[in-house]
Amino acid sequence: MSNPFDHVPGFTAEDVASTDDWEDPVPFDTRAELPAFPTDVFPGYIAEMVRGVAEEVQVPEDLPGGLALAVLATAAGGRAEVAVRGQWREPLNLMVAIAMPPGSGKSPAFRSMLDPVFTAEKVLKEAIEEKIKEVEKQQRKAMARAEASRKRAKNPEEVETAADAARMAEEMDVPVLPRLSADDITPETATSLLVEQGGRLAILSAEGTFFEVIMGRYTSGHPNLELVLKGHAGDRLVVDRRGRKEFVERPALTMGICLQPQLLRDIAAKRQMHGRGALARVLFAVPPDMVGWRNLTPNLLDQVVLDRYRDTVMGLIIGLSDWTDPAVVTLTPGALKLHTEWREELEPRLRRGSGDLENLQEWAAKLPGHTARLAGLLHLAENPTRGAQTSISEDTMGRAVELARYYIEHAMAAFGVMRAHPLLEDAQAVLKWIGERKDFTQREAHRGMHRRFKAAGDLMTILALLEQNGYTRRTIEPSTGGRKPTRYEVNPKGW
Structure with missing residues (x-):
């Protein structure tokens, strides 16, 4: 029988028997x-x-x-909310982030799915352009009359009256062109745009630049999270703008972005991103990478499907666009019961020391609210013309819970990637150093990796991680009367 470890340099037939008590190591670069x-x-x-x-x-x-989901939230964010129980209200804006590598087809998917947003925005702009022109015409006439009055003024009282007329003309409420979404924008500009649009805005981007900016990548390194924090919860936002303070009572910021998986690790280095709860507001998805496995001659999207989707979603967006006070969508008794049962299931999973969501406590604690939001969006999608006048059914709530379960698993993966930084890279570096060795001592490892690990304690953390994952194990050295070196055997099953 041939030696199954012929491919492992340094291992001979005599070593085969010693592999029987080793388990396969747990890979660092894969996930369930x-x-x-x-x-x-x-x-x-x-x-x-x-x-x-x-x-x-x-x-x-x-x-x-x-x-x-992001498109539906663009339609409903700031325009509708779900009445869950008592005074508990959930706005229908969402923050969705999808981790995908470059070259994976993000841009064409964005164009197709976001088409109703851009088309509806164009329709809304065309509908108000004539009104803007008319108001601006009236404003110019009023300012001209005020200027004429100032020139005719013969005493201080008439001068003051003319000045008041000029101020009133200048402050006339000129409608602004509707903007439903933005892409490559700074938090400060996004805040101003959100104020201008009555407290509603969606950041929709195939590249995730906005997310990189708010975490401080291109600035001094201090994340600008105010808009994200208050724009998700609907907490009052105070903005200094054009020489005066403005208030947005219930801001609604939606995000639908793609980000590169590497950005998840970069986020881990930003302690402020964790400490203030910004990440707890995001529904993360970590889909599989299909590059290298794609069908190069796939079936094309049916035009009938595209038209139906675009027309129906456009109708929903335009139908909700005039709502200044959010429409309140209620739950049927069955939907409320199911939502309560979902909360009862989640609560013990958050417990410190025993819950499987303990390490995601901050994120998972917001999941009941997110579930209500998902239910509200699904309800409006199912009832695009009368959703605001009907209640969320038990069946719809059940489908929202199904979505929430999906996001739990993906949040675990996303936060797992974030928390692996930088230990994952250090562990990979030590594995590369181990290479073909059958065993090594702690001293040898520190001598070989001293440029990367200045302190022995840092290396010990990684050696312990390798041992926990089955790559190595410590051996008992026979006593020689002196200090015994710490020696590690290397898993002969490789990695």
């Missing part, structure tokens, strides 16, 4: 298979669109599915 996006939670016209875009562009359904 994550659930696929539950596309069936959507009504048919959206589910067909998600599947059609995923097939034509050859991306996981997680991408168009997450974007569909």
